[in-house]
Amino acid sequence: MTSAEPLVYYPAYCFHLSPTINKWCPLRAIDIQGLECRPGFEADNVFFSLNHPIRWVRIVGVVVAIDEYHGRRIYTVDDSTGECIECSLDVPKPAHGARQNIGNGNAAVARPAEDAPHSDIDVGMVIDVKGSTKLFRDQKQINIQKLQRVRSTNQEVQFWNKIRDFRRDVLGQPWALERREVRRCKKQYLADVDADERKRKKKKENGYTLDSNVLGRQISTKSRNSGASSKPAKEEPLTKTEDKYSYTEGQYDALGL
Structure with missing residues (x-):
């Protein structure tokens, strides 16, 4: 397929043959924000890079903000690509009266409980996030499945290399089937x-x-x-x-x- 030829978007019953659909796709925040939404796939949170269907992504970056909401926590991650990405984590809901609302009543000022998942993650830390893509208020967001702290620059470099190889070997050309x-x-x-x-x-x-x-x-x-x-x-x-x-x-x- 040449660049002048239109992309072929294969039906969902072909997705199991895709090299991306069931893979943690190493991407940059700017790549995730640029994924295409196509009619018919909104309910399944499937997005496209060229004609590659993507559901699961992986990103590494610095936590620049943490917002606590009732039953969820939002980490804003910056990977220095010009775009940030919000990563949503489900957390236990606080006990009645344990939080105070601010602004429009959504965010909470109370600190998360010590036994809440990933309560040790703080602003300024570098994290490795794996999760599913979704659209929230017309913005791409990651629904966290796995989260861990990155403790060395060497780990970051290894991830950058994975992004480079993935873009070159997979996303660099359209997905084609016989x-x-x-x-x-x-x-x-x-x-x-x-x-x-x-x-x-x-x-x-x-x-x-x-x-x-x-x-x-x-x-x-x-x-x-x-x-x-x-x-x-x-x-x-x-x-x-x-x-x-x-x-x-x-x-x-x-x-x-």
């Missing part, structure tokens, strides 16, 4: 969807059958107990079983394709 690979992935995807559909129908049919049997026994019992009474037994509506096994169309394609 047509036969795409056809094979589509065939497997359709087979999986068909199998799920058959399973759904089977569950739904079994639900109706079960309700019919239960209803028949209820009517029979009621008839014996009431003798010649012609009043019908109160029927259990079948809609309960139908709702239990109802599925919205397109549920089996989690990425909306």
